[in-house]
Amino acid sequence: MARYAIRRLIQSFFLILGVTIITFFIQRVAPGGPAMFFEDPKMKPADIRAIEESFGLHEPWHIQYGKWVWGVARFDFGRSFIDGRPAVEKIAERMPATFQLSLASFLLGLLGIPLGIYAAMRRGSWADNVIRVLTVAGNAVPHWWLGLMILIISASTIKIFPLGGMYTLGADSLPDRLWHLALPATIGAMGGWITFARFMRSEILEVISQDYIRTAFAKGLTRQTVLTRHALRNALIPVVTILGGSLSGFFSGAVLFEQTFSWPGMGRLAIQAAFQRDYPVLMAETVIFALLIILGNLIADLAYGLVDPRVKIE
Template identity: 40%
Template sequence: MSKYVLRRILQAIPLLLFISIVSFALIKLAPGDPVNSFVTPNMKPEDIERIRVSLGLNEPVYMQYLYWLKNVLSGDLGYSLVNHRPVSTLIMERIPATLGLMGSALLLSLIIAIPLGLISAAKKNRLVDRIFSLLSYIGISIPGFWFAMMLIYLFAIELQWLPSMGMRTIGKDSVLDIIKHGILPCTVLCLMQVSVYMRYIRSNTISQLEEDYVQIQYAYGSTRGTVLVRHVLKNVLLPIITILGMSLSELIAGAFITETVFTWPGMGSLGITAIFGLDYPVIMGITMITSLFLVIGNLIADLLYGVVDPRIKTAR
């Protein structure tokens, strides 16, 4: 297992290098000049050029990338052009909020999707199945930002049950207050994930219910609920792990939009602010950190295959 993990880590290095090259090139091709944020009406052209030189923007693009890569390999992600603080410090301050929101949304999605998918498959083509299928199609189709706006209007403005923005109320520092602020953004992130997971669980459960081992359990006198929970669910877990690894990118992208709408102090809102401010070091830092998250997430999903199905671990 250790050799497999090491091999996967070594395979991830060229992938991350390729992502960094493409991201750096796209940032440089984007319109705008970060020097403009430092320019004042009284500045002379030589002052502006001096700023450009101090930021290293006078060098060719490939040299700028090599300087950036050299600093990253030494553990330095650079300094923010807007906040004038180390990029690593800014990201580390935002990571807990993003991981907390994404982790809560992922856990809640599984808790909701697994029983709904099993019930929908057990009641195939009945009223319950059709209702769940309709709801899942709606969840997949609804844009996240529109759903977020509707939740803010209903629960924060009209009913005034929940806060509409931020992570904490000024003057309060309690877990309950954080949970209240996280309900709406977590719900937005859960919507599409639950819909996707439920559809996959339903389809895989239906195929498992047609297997011979299910009929044997029925012949032994087992009830449908017992068969679903004790036997079918174990065989459905493997596709769920696959979908979890594939959906991490969608979850991160959704977190960017959700954090911006709800002003959640995570990496998503920091990234959007950096994009509008042409803060190149922060954009590259967040891009590489999120890419690293995806690589680690997919590695964990692969390792979980061996836990759920020992045959895969033996093959490795």
């Protein structure tokens, strides 16, 4: 297990390094730069060069990359082209909002686990068929589009949920924040419901077809005992492999939901930075989101070997 953990850590390091290389070179070939925010018809080429030198853009690309990676290692992603503030400072301001939305969506998404268990234990029933149809249909519909449609319907007819934002101006309270969180978190949780329900159903059905389950029934154990003590416990183990990746996926998926619901988080900041060509902020967001995804998958891989002692990872 220790050797596997070390190997996965090394792989994760090279993955992050690859992300930084790709991110840096995409920024190099993209149009724009800090000078474009100060340019006017009277600006001379020397003035533009002075602005670029202040951001270190006059140096060779390998020196720029080395300095940037060294800064990334110290969580120094440079300064915003827009206002000159440190990129990590702007992201830190938006991070709590993203964590709030992502965590709420993840926790609501866990409801897909009992939904999948219910469908598996009633295989072939109308409830199982309804759950299967809903998961397939939900997987086919873009969740951001569904969220936009629900937002339009809510604004035009139902008028129950707010149109966006984290809170109502002048009425910042816990109930008000939960009211604003309800709709985006529910739409964001749909991916979890679909993934966990389908995965849990298939795992339960696979486990109950094993010989040891039939042996347990042959010994006279009740259906409830067999399902809860044997089938369910063993079926839940593989779920660990998708929990870590799903949690990081909720963070990266927040980009679309934050823009749809005007949620002032990291995702909305990333889109604003892309449109404004604020590359230091955009590059910082890319690295942070990639780090979350890689870290989530790493934790899931390591946790699988810990929760199931039968597994020997080589």
